[in-house]
Amino acid sequence: MTPADLASLIKNSATRVMNDHDVDSSVLPETVTVERPRNPEHGDYATNLALQTAKRAGVQPRELAQWIAEALEAEDAIAEASVAGPGFLNIRLAAAAQGEVVRGILEAGESYGSGETFAGQSINLEFVSANPTGPIHLGGTRWAAVGDSLGRILEHSGASVTREYYFNDHGTQIDRFVSSLLARARHEEVPEDGYGGEYIADIAQKVLDAHPGILDEGRSEDEIREDFRREGVELMFTHIKDSLREFGTTFDVFFHENSLFESGAVDRAIAQLKESGNLYEAEGAWWLRSTDFGDDKDRVVIKSDGHAAYIAGDIAYLVDKFGRGFDLCLYMLGADHHGxxxxxxAAAQALGYNAEQVEVLIGQLVNLVRGGEVVRMSKRAGTVITLDDLVEAIGVDAARYALVRSSVDSSLDIDLGLWASQSNDNPVYYVQYAHARLCSLARKAESLGVTLGDPDYSLLTHEKEGDLIRTLGEFPAVVKAAATLREPHRIARYAEELAGVFHRFYDHCQILPKAGEQDEPVHHARLALAAASRQTLANALNLVGVSAPERM
Known part of the structure; x- marks a missing residue:
């Protein structure tokens, strides 16, 4: 019996007894809250349902709690239900009912933890979207890990997710990138506002190698710049995509910002806003009436020189996304994008969409630390630490896990020495080792000829068995919370908790028969519990995009 199953049983029992006592059961909440007590001596689970509803029902909390307790104790799945304090209900499950969690996990397999919270919803998840002017920096790398994990979690919760990379190939930053490439190609100093790092010289050389006559006299500067823009951006973007793919992050759509201008989408969106009256002219520029929709100031969309401001592309991009039928447009942006x-x-509302259909997550900064000192500079990029630097230092699994396991609301320091170590102090090693240990256990069982058979889950009565079963039963709720709150770190932290609970179970319970002993029914039940633990750990690791090794 999972916490969700127990919550349903409690509500059904409460509804029945309240009706029997002519008390209005409509005051019961839609979902009953069930929690594990801090002190396990109080029971397996607890609920404050009676305290929550007694006043509205017109009865005393302890009286209502006692009614519910008596009804629950009549159920085969409940070993004990008792009233504590002003009206708390402490509940202890029957071993067989608790063990049904294990059966459910083994039957569900890779789908365990999945749900229907977002069933029928189409979500556009845009993340990373780094400018193609250099390798992906640590902020973008954090989103590569967190965004990919969030996409997995939302899909596991029933959503249809399109992972999208917005390719910023329009504007002044691209102009600076091209100027930097040209300077290197001509063996000149990079402009003061240009981009440094060895990668600029590498790309410039690749352009020259592919087009030997690109700098020939007689060609106009505009032609040369356009060729360097086209070739240089494509080479940089290929590198970015290769880095992401090696990092385990893939996208369904790579959307080019420049296409919004070339296709006329920006002009059409601006015309739509003018027609609706949500765009007005002042001081020679065109402004969005964004303060009418909750923004702190109106925003310039077309500057006084006639050029589009950056938000013009954002507006056209919104129109494009909603035109593709998405119910929710989820943006994952860097720490400097709070505005x-x-x-x-505001732009969404001005276009006639619901503001709730646009959601923005802001990720804070990431630092690398080695020997207590912050690592300041990349060997390749010159000024910033990149995705490639992080992977080279600690590997893909450790990098992804380190970036996912903390809330994006807070800045993050990654200790390279810790995350490269093979010790239990390294969180990803700790979790992966638990999975590998479980796989080793399964191999040993097979060599001994011990199979699951039809386990008797009522034999799982040891304290550590109960702890492990209850932890396994929490996984669906953890996934649901991670999806609803957009917090993939909940999955990583859960995996660490599960690994710890498993190790304690392993240390206290003899799972397989000792040498020379015959296998007993309890061994089969414990082997099933171990198999359920292995499946749940694998599912959790998959949701954060980290491998579940069978050997370490």
């Missing part, structure tokens, strides 16, 4: 939250929501 975008109100801006994008």
């Amino acid at each position: 975008y939250i109100a801006r994008l929501k």
